[in-house]
Structure formats: structure tokens, C-alpha cells
Amino acid sequence: MKVYKLETVQHLNATIEECWDFFSSPKNLQTITPKDMTFEIQDYDGKRMYPGQVITYTLKPLLGIKINWMTIITVSEENKYFVDEQRFGPYALWHHKHFFEPTENGTKMTDIVHYALPLGFLGRIMNTLVVKNKLKTIFDYRRNTIDGLFKAKT
Template identity: 65%
Template structure:
């Protein structure tokens, strides 16, 4: 199994508490996801993030095909970081760390995703041709939305 990584770093003009309040609410996921993904939360307990929380979504990453994605919030250290992992969905592995580091005049946000795809050689080809670029597009969209929300 080939494991890939994707990292994104962004400075946000807000306090760590403001960032945490926004990012610890699963309700805000939709605000940071491209409309083309067809993202929809289908089951979630309405609470801010906590370890063990399960969130279910529908996403349409390719050709409008709806997929179920279930994530679990595994670790939460308030105002510092949290980790979500896919429990069911399109990836063989999805482990996403979100870090919040106070810096002068804001917060440095770092996302680090480790992921793997099923289907061996076919999955590696899909990553090279589609998935890697789709993740880049999603993270770029998210960066623009964060700028709109916090840096305008």
C-alpha cells in the first residue's frame, strides 16, 4: 500500500480562540468545501468536536457519484490541534491532522493528511491522474474561503 501525504500551511489573521471556535464546529465544514464536491452532512450529533465523535457525509468527488464518508474525531487538544480519521469511505487510509499555532498577528494553521487508495496499481494511477489534483483543488478552495472569512 502506497501512502501519500498532502500538507497545507496558512496564516490566519485571527486569534487561536477564534480559529478554534470556527474549526471545531463540524457545521462549518460545508463552508470550506467546494460546491462541486456535493458535500452534505447526513448524520452528526450537533455538538462541537470531541474525541470519539462520528460525522457522516455524502460527497460526490467524481462524475457526480455519491459516496458515503464516515469520519471519527480521534484526538482533540483545544486551541492546539485535532485529528480526524476516515472510518468508512473512498480511501484505504485517511488521517488528517489540523494544527493551530499562535504567531505574531494571528495563527499559523497547518493541515497534514496521510492517505492511501485501494486497488493497488490502479489506485496509484488514480492518485497520479485525479486524486492528487482533486485534493490540491480542495485545499486551494479552502484557503480562499478562510481568507474570505478571517482575512478580509
């Protein structure tokens, strides 16, 4: 299985507490997901993020095809980091680490995603032709949305 890595870094003009308050609430996922993906949370307990929390949602990432996705928060340390992993969904592997570090001017946020696609050789072709670019588009949208929300500094 071929594992890919996507890493982004963003500097936000906000305190680490303000960033954590936003990102530790699963309901804000919809805000930072492109509208054309029709992201909808189906079930979560309404609580702030904690290890063991399960979040289920539907979305339409490609060609308007609706998929179900289940994520579990595997680890979380307030104001520092959390990890979400796909338990059910389109990927053979989805492991997403979120780090928050205080800086002189606010907060440095780093996302590191390791992912793999099913179907072996066909999955590698799909990554090259579609998935890699789609993920870049999604994370660019997130960057721009978060910039607007937190007035990020470049």
C-alpha cells in the same frame, strides 16, 4: 500500500480562539468544501468536536457520483490540534491532522493529510491522474474560502 502526504500551512489574521471556534464545529465543513462536491452532513450530534465524535456525510467528489463517508475525531486538544480519520469512505487510509499555533499576527494553521487509495497499482495510477490534483483543488478552495472568512495574511 502506497501512502501519500499532503501538507498545507496558512496564516490567519484571527486569534487562535476564533480559529478554534470555527474549525471545531463540524457544520462548518460544508462552508470550506467546494460547492460542486455537494457536501451534506447526514449525521452528527450537534456538539463541538471531541475525541470519539462520529460525523457522517455524503459528497460527490468525481463525476457526480455520490459517496458515503464516515469520519471519527480520534484526538482533540482545544485551541491546539485535532485529528480526523476516515472509518468508511473512498480511501484505504485517510488520517488528517489539524494544528493551530499562535503567532504575532494571528494564527498559523497546518493541515497534514496521509492517505492511501485502494486497488494497489490502479490506485497509484488514479492518484497520479486524478486524486492528487483533486485534493490540491479542494485545499486551494479551502485556502481561498478561509482567507475570505479570516482575512488571512500571506
